[in-house]
Amino acid sequence: MLNLISWTSSASGALGQxxxxxxxxxxxxxxxxxxxxGARRDPRVTEAARRATWAVxxxxxxxxxxxxxxxxxxxxxVRFVAEHSMRASPTWVKVTGLWGxxxxxxxxxxxxxxxxxxxxxxxxxxxxxxxxxxAAMFASLVFFVGVxxxxxxxxxxxxxxxxxxxxxxxxxxxxxMMAVHxxxxxxxxxGLSVPFAYAVxxxxxxxxxxxxxxxxxxxxxxxxxxxxxAIVAGGWWSYExxxxxxYWAWDPVENASFIPWLLTTAFLHSIQIQERRGLMRSxxxxxxxxxxxxxxxxxxxxxxxxxxxxxxxxxxxVGPVFLGFLAFLLLAGTLLAAWRAPHLxxxxxxPAALSxxxxxxxxxxxxxxxxxxxxxxxxxxxxxxxxxxxxxxxxGPAFYNAFAIPLGLGLLLLMGVGPLLPxxxxxxxxxxxxxxxLMIAGAGAALLALALGVRHPGVLATVAxxxxxxLGLGLLxxRAARQAGGLGxxxxxxxxxxxxxxxHAGLIVLALGLAFSGTYRRDAQVTLNMNQRVxxxxxxxxxxxxxxxxxxxxxxxxxxVLIDGRPFSARLNTYTQGGDTPFxxxxxxxxxxxxxxxxxxxxxxxxxWASVRLIESPLVSWIWWGTLLVCVGAAxxxxxxxxxxxxxxxxxxxxxx
Amino acid sequence: xxxxGSESPTPLTPLPQARxxxxxxxxxxxxxxxxxxxxxxxxxxxxxxxxxxFVTPSEYAQQQAQLQGRPVRIGGLxxxxxxxxxTLDLRFTVTDGSVSYPVQYRGAVTDLFKENQGVVVxxxxxxxxxHATDLVVKHSEEYNVPKTQAELKDMIKSAD
Numbered sequence: 001m002l003n004l005i006s007w008t009s010s011a012s013g014a015l016g017q018x019x020x021x022x023x024x025x026x027x028x029x030x031x032x033x034x035x036x037x038g039a040r041r042d043p044r045v046t047e048a049a050r051r052a053t054w055a056v057x058x059x060x061x062x063x064x065x066x067x068x069x070x071x072x073x074x075x076x077x078v079r080f081v082a083e084h085s086m087r088a089s090p091t092w093v094k095v096t097g098l099w100g101x102x103x104x105x106x107x108x109x110x111x112x113x114x115x116x117x118x119x120x121x122x123x124x125x126x127x128x129x130x131x132x133x134x135a136a137m138f139a140s141l142v143f144f145v146g147v148x149x150x151x152x153x154x155x156x157x158x159x160x161x162x163x164x165x166x167x168x169x170x171x172x173x174x175x176x177m178m179a180v181h182x183x184x185x186x187x188x189x190x191g192l193s194v195p196f197a198y199a200v201x202x203x204x205x206x207x208x209x210x211x212x213x214x215x216x217x218x219x220x221x222x223x224x225x226x227x228x229x230a231i232v233a234g235g236w237w238s239y240e241x242x243x244x245x246x247y248w249a250w251d252p253v254e255n256a257s258f259i260p261w262l263l264t265t266a267f268l269h270s271i272q273i274q275e276r277r278g279l280m281r282s283x284x285x286x287x288x289x290x291x292x293x294x295x296x297x298x299x300x301x302x303x304x305x306x307x308x309x310x311x312x313x314x315x316x317x318v319g320p321v322f323l324g325f326l327a328f329l330l331l332a333g334t335l336l337a338a339w340r341a342p343h344l345x346x347x348x349x350x351p352a353a354l355s356x357x358x359x360x361x362x363x364x365x366x367x368x369x370x371x372x373x374x375x376x377x378x379x380x381x382x383x384x385x386x387x388x389x390x391x392x393x394x395x396g397p398a399f400y401n402a403f404a405i406p407l408g409l410g411l412l413l414l415m416g417v418g419p420l421l422p423x424x425x426x427x428x429x430x431x432x433x434x435x436x437x438l439m440i441a442g443a444g445a446a447l448l449a450l451a452l453g454v455r456h457p458g459v460l461a462t463v464a465x466x467x468x469x470x471l472g473l474g475l476l477x478x479r480a481a482r483q484a485g486g487l488g489x490x491x492x493x494x495x496x497x498x499x500x501x502x503x504h505a506g507l508i509v510l511a512l513g514l515a516f517s518g519t520y521r522r523d524a525q526v527t528l529n530m531n532q533r534v535x536x537x538x539x540x541x542x543x544x545x546x547x548x549x550x551x552x553x554x555x556x557x558x559x560x561v562l563i564d565g566r567p568f569s570a571r572l573n574t575y576t577q578g579g580d581t582p583f584x585x586x587x588x589x590x591x592x593x594x595x596x597x598x599x600x601x602x603x604x605x606x607x608x609w610a611s612v613r614l615i616e617s618p619l620v621s622w623i624w625w626g627t628l629l630v631c632v633g634a635a636x637x638x639x640x641x642x643x644x645x646x647x648x649x650x651x652x653x654x655x656x657x
Numbered sequence: 658x659x660x661x662g663s664e665s666p667t668p669l670t671p672l673p674q675a676r677x678x679x680x681x682x683x684x685x686x687x688x689x690x691x692x693x694x695x696x697x698x699x700x701x702x703x704x705x706x707x708x709x710x711f712v713t714p715s716e717y718a719q720q721q722a723q724l725q726g727r728p729v730r731i732g733g734l735x736x737x738x739x740x741x742x743x744t745l746d747l748r749f750t751v752t753d754g755s756v757s758y759p760v761q762y763r764g765a766v767t768d769l770f771k772e773n774q775g776v777v778v779x780x781x782x783x784x785x786x787x788h789a790t791d792l793v794v795k796h797s798e799e800y801n802v803p804k805t806q807a808e809l810k811d812m813i814k815s816a817d
Contacts, residue, residue, distance in 0.1 A: 365689060369696050384708075396728065399707035403696045525764050527743050582767055601765035602742065611742060611765030 010077030013155040016066035020149035023059035023114070026052050027145050031138035038131030038204070046131040050121045053134070056141060057118040064111045067104065067154055071097050076162050080104055080154030086167035086577060088553040093173040099182045100172045102303060102318060103154035108183070109299075110144040112190040117141060120194055129212060132201035140193050143325045152318050167553070167577030174573060174583045177237035184230035185257060189295040191223025192264060196292035199285050203336040206343055213271045213284065218638055220271070220288075224264045225634035231257050232510075232627040243584040243599040245523060245615030247623065250400045255378045256298025259371045263291035266367035273357045276423055280361070282337065287368075289333035294371070296326045301378065352425045359418035363411060370407045374400070405458050412465040412511060415504055416472050437475070442468030462515040466508045473501045492642040499637030506629025513622030521617040525601065528561065529609045536614050539563050539596070546607045554578070559600045559610045561587075570600040570612065594618035709779070714756040717782075728781050731758070735774045740766060751778060751787070758782075762789040 030052030037046030070078040071094045074087050084101040085094055099105040117137040124130045148154075172178045195216035202212040234254065235247035248254060267287045273280045300322035352358055376383075377395050384393040420434045445467025446460050454460055477487070477498065484490035491498050524536050528543035535541075544567075545560040554575040561568045568587035574580060586599040595617055602611035711730040712720065733751040740747045747762040747770075760778055770776075780789035 365692060369692055372693075373696055380708075394709045394711065394730070396707040396709050402699050402702075402707070406699065407696065525745055527745055527765070529743075580769055582769075602767050604742070605768070609742065611745060613765070 017155040034135035053121040057114040129201040136197035136200040170575035170578035181233040188227025262371040441471035495639035502633030510626030516619040517617040
């Protein structure tokens with residue numbers, strides 16, 4: 001801890017550590033300058049603070065590059081490389097090793113944060129918000145760069161030089177998704193720091209008019225889309241590597257990424273109420289403070305080992321530090337919001353129940369309750385330990401599903417009502433007329449599913465709500481296209497609205513995938529003898545070949561199995577640093593209606609038989625495709641609208657954007 | 658909508674008190690309370706079913722009355738393994754040195770599953786036999802006989 005730097009043992013270690021310390025210095029200086037610039041209202045000081053972000057970004061980039069180069073050059077004088085990398089790994093594994101362990105992942109976090117601060121410094125308007133937004137970014141930077149340079153430094157000197165490193169965690173080199181999922185997740189997490197910074201600036205300056213909301217909408221959308229993609233990518237990673245044919249286990253780390261997602265989704269909707277109607281000001285501020293704090297909370301939970309998780313990197317002193325920062329964020333946010341509470345007055349009366357903002361507000365409450373429940377479930381074992389004194393209780397998926405399913409269905413229902421309602425106030429008559437065809441569509445879809453043999457109430461409800469939602473979105477789009485004289489024109493005029501529709505449609509596809517694959521997954525295990533056909537789950541399986549492949553970083557046993565005549569090759573990988581522990585690599589045949597998933601679970605040393613597990617889940621692919629639609633929709637909302645030649649006549653389809 | 662950048666959202670001439678209709682917050686509060694209450698009821702109502710305790714065989718023997726018929730995870734050491742790869746039938750005894758229970762499981766295990774391994778099994782007791790639905794094989798490189806229950810648990814947990 002005290003011995004941070006050593007000139008003799010490692011040149012690159014010293015360079016990396018120096019640039020981190022330099023970045024920390026510039027972060028602290030930038031924070032002080034920004035505060036001074038804000039307090040004195042001196043644009044020159046603010047300008048200096050703005051330029052300090054460039055120095056921080058450059059220096060953190062330098063240390064990231066140093067670490068990356070050390071990983072690629074197998075420079076075991078750098079401690080992180082000695083502990084988490086080895087010569088034999090393929091190049092892509094060495095690169096992903098950068099975020100495969102605690103110190104590197106915090107460095108990546110700090111680097112992305114510095115990058116966001118840099119982009120923000122370039123795009124910030126010269127207004128009163130500027131110094132304070134920069135100060136809030138610098139406060140986060142001081143923390144993350146500080147952690148990276150001190151308690152969790154990847155560059156601290158090594159005591160003894162090793163010939164070869166310990167190698168990465170085998171579970172993390174079993175699939176290429178490891179190169180994607182963490183980076184996306186951090187991009188999403190860290191992206192939330194920008195709306196947070198704007199909210200802080202709005203609170204401090206008292207400029208709680210709606211400018212900050214308009215500016216942060218884009219930032220939030222980008223972060224939200226990345227976070228969505230990251231969560232699903234993590235699910236895909238578990239699907240492709242963990243070999244149980246599932247993608248979501250309500251694991252603490254999954255929950256830690258899901259809570260910010262829920263809060264950010266709520267925020268994306270409630271800022272629209274503020275934009276359109278000048279309501280929900282204080283709610284929005286609270287929401288974004290909580291969303292950003294929840295990203296730190298998630299990191300704390302998973303890195304401190306307070307909740308045991310598959311993903312928890314070995315503890316170290318990082319837990320308490322993160323807890324301190326979390327407490328600071330919550331306290332500062334609460335104090336700021338409380339201090340400004342008298343100014344957070346809304347323009348209008350609270351929303352009427354039957355209006356778009358009413359639907360948004362109800363949805364917001366569902367999101368927040370959802371987030372709170374997930375948090376309670378995650379912390380429950382810790383709470384039980386504190387109250388009852390008995391260790392080691394864990395909450396199974398049943399606990400989460402009990403509230404996740406009803407809340408999810410409630411959200412699907414509101415998702416179908418919101419776009420139909422006008423802002424301000426709807427008359428019940430018109431709403432009923434608009435809802436009737438949708439109800440019929442939903443009932444029709446449910447009856448069709450019933451006829452096809454679906455009996456599970458949750459799945460039936462999902463199908464009904466999907467039919468109802470899709471028809472609603474389709475009708476709204478068709479009506480608008482008819483009035484604007486062509487689909488292309490209306491899409492160009494209101495990309496925000498149709499991007500949102502597309503994201504909603506993607507969520508429906510995703511929900512169907514979740515409902516069907518969660519309910520109708522079938523799974524069976526059997527031992528296959530060479531060239532003997534076995535009938536399992538309506539399929540015929542034949543083991544045709546077993547071979548052992550030697551890789552530079554371990555061995556793979558490949559089983560070639562014919563399933564209904566189609567070849568599958570499932571692998572059992574062992575890694576040199578993982579001893580004899582096998583890491584299965586399932587063979588998955590993706591299909592539109594369902595996946596066939598084959599995992600090898602055991603193998604005969606003499607090569608005469610292999611034990612396999614066959615899993616068939618319907619509509620799993622819909623989850624991945626639905627997510628793609630959600631992200632495309634989110635991207636589409638960022639397109640600048642083409643101004644229509646003439647203003648759209650009033651009283652058309654209710655305006656959405 | 659106020660003009661962006663204006664210092665305060667209040668209109669230039671403050672409205673007299675009478676115009677500001679103070680709507681009662683009661684319906685909102687009640688609605689939210691009902692929502693939270695309903696969700697909490699749903700979740701905690703079946704908490705008894707979904708809360709899983711991690712115990713050693715001795716702890717289970719002490720708390721048998723409380724834990725009867727609910728899913729538990731048992732951690733201990735493996736003894737007396739009988740595994741038939743063709744039928745995937747696995748029987749073994751999980752023990753912590755003083756108390757042991759027979760375990761039944763159907764599914765493949767690797768060669769790493771052998772005597773004196775630390776193991777965590779998830780499942781339910783039927784009579785005195787533990788019917789496992791999942792097993793998490795842990796294997797520590799250096800094996801030491803644990804002295805206490807807590808030590809055993811820590812060993813099993815940390816031996817990744």
